Amino acid sequence: MAGAMGVTGGRVLEWIDKAAYACAVGWARSYCVTAYVGHIHFTRPIPSGHMVEVRSRIAYTGRSSMHIVNEVLSADPREGVFTRACDCLVIFVAMDENRKPKKIPTYVPATEEERRVEAAALSRVQLRRAIEDEMLRQTYTDDSTAPQLTNRFLAKPTDVNWGGNVHGGTAMEWIDEAASACTMAWSGERTAAVYAGGIRFYRPVHIGDLVEVDARLIRTDNRSMTVMVHLRAGDPREGKGNLPVAIHASMTYVALDIDGNPLSARQFTPVTNEDKRLVEHAVTLRKLRRDYEPHPLVQPHHKDFKFTE
Numbered sequence: 001m002a003g004a005m006g007v008t009g010g011r012v013l014e015w016i017d018k019a020a021y022a023c024a025v026g027w028a029r030s031y032c033v034t035a036y037v038g039h040i041h042f043t044r045p046i047p048s049g050h051m052v053e054v055r056s057r058i059a060y061t062g063r064s065s066m067h068i069v070n071e072v073l074s075a076d077p078r079e080g081v082f083t084r085a086c087d088c089l090v091i092f093v094a095m096d097e098n099r100k101p102k103k104i105p106t107y108v109p110a111t112e113e114e115r116r117v118e119a120a121a122l123s124r125v126q127l128r129r130a131i132e133d134e135m136l137r138q139t140y141t142d143d144s145t146a147p148q149l150t151n152r153f154l155a156k157p158t159d160v161n162w163g164g165n166v167h168g169g170t171a172m173e174w175i176d177e178a179a180s181a182c183t184m185a186w187s188g189e190r191t192a193a194v195y196a197g198g199i200r201f202y203r204p205v206h207i208g209d210l211v212e213v214d215a216r217l218i219r220t221d222n223r224s225m226t227v228m229v230h231l232r233a234g235d236p237r238e239g240k241g242n243l244p245v246a247i248h249a250s251m252t253y254v255a256l257d258i259d260g261n262p263l264s265a266r267q268f269t270p271v272t273n274e275d276k277r278l279v280e281h282a283v284t285l286r287k288l289r290r291d292y293e294p295h296p297l298v299q300p301h302h303k304d305f306k307f308t309e
Helices: 007-026 114-124 125-136 168-187 273-292
Strands: 032-038 051-061 067-076 081-094 148-154 188-199 210-220 224-234 243-257
Touching: 007 032, 007 051, 007 067, 007 081, 007 148, 007 168, 007 188, 032 125, 032 168, 051 081, 051 114, 067 114, 125 188, 125 273, 148 168, 148 243, 168 210, 168 243, 188 273, 210 273
Parallel strands: none
Antiparallel strands: 032 081, 032 188, 051 067, 067 081, 148 210, 188 243, 210 224, 224 243
């Protein structure tokens, strides 16, 4: 879990995006944009003050896309023993000077481990498409009694990357902030992210855009709370009613006691037809992830290592 008396899930996602971006730009030798982030299990909190290492490597390339495997590890600086906190796959697309997808060099795995990682990345293609299709079929209106929270603000110049747009990682931190606030308001407790998946980037967010981050709780289980988040952005002069969707994400949280132990979730009972449909949507997404069973991106029994100067 992320955020349990430590670093938030959104900050971890920001670190991942920055490391993966550097990896993508290094391979493509051009500006790149985040297209997709998926299937992140936050297995443990990262305490404040820990040393953190984010590893990113190319797993597979398409004509203009790069599938990048990322691993986040941390260590108590007094001990220097790094252990894994989470791993995930991020897809970037290389862009030319006209902001159109450009052809990139083909990555050819050379070792058995590199071929295993490539196969793991490719095993997620069908799952990703199935999740995207399922998420795109849904509609979200005001016909709901579900807990919901909306943040609105202007994208600041300090949020910019060298391509002139908001960092994908910054946007994901905004998403986590809204979803965290939504789940805390519902549960009355501190909450932590345990899962993030299906984060799809549809369009860039520009500096000066009016940003609207809308988080809606759609399902509760014994302990977990599933939240759908839509990030919309556009010209503030056109009003908040005309903002197009820039990012769509699914997040899962748990409430925590004072010692960081998971609590039973306050149960949400759907009332409207839309709320009932979205409960089934959450069940379908979970079933898809279970049925496809993608190969692990990193070795399940990663050996811990000790930092030395």
